[in-house]
Amino acid sequence: MPVITIASSKGGPGKTTIAMLLAGSLAGLGLKVVALDADPTQALSRWAANIYEGPAFEVVSEADETRLAHLIDEKAREADIVLVDTAGFGNRAAAVAMTSADLVLVPTLSGEADVTEAEKTIRLVEGLARAARRDIPARVVMNRLRRTQLARHAANEIANAGLPRLENGLSDLVAYGEITYSGRIPPGGPAAVEIAGLLAELREQGWLPEARNPRTAVAS
Ligand SMILES: Nc1ncnc2c1ncn2[C@@H]1O[C@H](COP(=O)(O)OP(=O)(O)OP(=O)(O)O)[C@@H](O)[C@H]1O
Ligand SMILES: [Mg+2]
Numbered sequence: 001m002p003v004i005t006i007a008s009s010k011g012g013p014g015k016t017t018i019a020m021l022l023a024g025s026l027a028g029l030g031l032k033v034v035a036l037d038a039d040p041t042q043a044l045s046r047w048a049a050n051i052y053e054g055p056a057f058e059v060v061s062e063a064d065e066t067r068l069a070h071l072i073d074e075k076a077r078e079a080d081i082v083l084v085d086t087a088g089f090g091n092r093a094a095a096v097a098m099t100s101a102d103l104v105l106v107p108t109l110s111g112e113a114d115v116t117e118a119e120k121t122i123r124l125v126e127g128l129a130r131a132a133r134r135d136i137p138a139r140v141v142m143n144r145l146r147r148t149q150l151a152r153h154a155a156n157e158i159a160n161a162g163l164p165r166l167e168n169g170l171s172d173l174v175a176y177g178e179i180t181y182s183g184r185i186p187p188g189g190p191a192a193v194e195i196a197g198l199l200a201e202l203r204e205q206g207w208l209p210e211a212r213n214p215r216t217a218v219a220s
Contacts, residue, residue, distance in 0.1 A: 002207055003072055003082045005101035009124070010117035011088030014107040014143035016043045017176055019085035021195055024054045024185035030213030031080040033057035038068055038097050039087040051183040065092035072100040080209045090124075099128045103207045104138040105166075110145065110154035119161050137207075141198075142169030168197040 004022070006015045016039070023035045023044075037044040040063040048059035058079070062071050075082045084101070086094035098104050104125045108118035118140050129136035140163050145151045158165050170176065175191035186192045202208045 001076050001080050001082065001209060002102045003076050003084065003100055004103045004105060004202075004207065005084040005086060005097040006105045006107065007086045007094050007098055007121055007125075008088060008106050008108065008117060009090050009121050010108075010114060013088075013109050013114060013118075014141075014170070014176075015088065016047075016085050017179070018105060018107055018141065018143070018170075019044050019083050020047060020052070020179055021170075021176075021185060022083055022199075023048070023057050023059075024052065024179075025195055025199060026081055026083075026208070027055035027057040028185070028213075029211035030055075031209060031211065032078075034075040034079040034082045035059045036068070036072060036075065036082060036084045036097075037061040038063050038084055038093045041087070044085045047180065047183070051181060053183040054185055063087070063093050065096045068093050068096045069100050072097065080212070095124070095128060098125050098136065098138075099132055101136060103202075104136060105141050106138060107141045107143045108154070108158075109143060110148075110151045112157075115154050115157045115161070118158070119163055122163050138164065140165040142166075144172040145169050146172050166198065166201055168194065168201045170194050170198070 006019050023033050027033045042061050045059050045061040062068050084097040086097050106118050106121045108114045122138050125136055125138040173191050175186045
């Protein structure tokens with residue numbers, strides 16, 4: 001079953017936020033979700049254990065690269081989808097998680113340094129795919145978007161560098177920051193619309209299994 005790794009060489013572009021949104025939303029569709037927290041800071045695991053309020057998903061913390069690939073493979077056999085959140089710096093666990101993935105999502109902010117780092121991460125995935133002699137799709141996800149010239153410039157830079165990108169990104173919204181203490185995936189408003197768009201695009205591309213709970217799927 002699909003393994004989606006969320007990675008970026010730069011810290012702070014929204015990896016853990018996207019992991020939270022995907023895990024909670026996909027669990028809400030009735031899917032058996034396993035979230036693997038490969039970041040030693042354990043931000044995702046602590047949130048899932050102490051703050052998250054929503055349909056249950058399993059979260060496992062494993063930052064040791066010698067065990068991570070085994071664990072990903074094991075969980076992929078029993079789950080509908082495995083999401084791997086990685087640390088915001090080049091480390092071996094992140095490389096293992098990218099090599100184990102069916103899709104690598106690379107969140108990026110709109111600054112020049114952010115786009116440069118996103119390109120580095122995409123090139124790293126391309127290198128890992130060559131080393132593994134298989135295709136590992138990777139997509140940039142633009143995060144904390146604002147309707148500014150900077151965001152348009154970043155989108156152009158990403159296109160000019162030939163980096164594959166998801167059409168759907170996430171705006172800079174208080175609702176996303178709030179999930180870290182409310183524990184709730186935004187149930188309505190612009191954030192819910194964006195999350196639904198992101199899920200729809202991932203599903204269209206064949207990176208998500210079908211919802212097991214069609215009523216919730218329609219409602220979303
Ligand atoms: N779209 C958004 N709108 C508003 N705030 C956001 C958004 N995305 C992320 N944030 C906030 O930005 C901060 C960094 O996000 P997050 O922790 O998800 O990044 P990260 O890539 O996991 O960081 P690290 O590299 O440290 O693991 C958090 O405070 C989060 O709430
Ligand atoms: Mg994080």
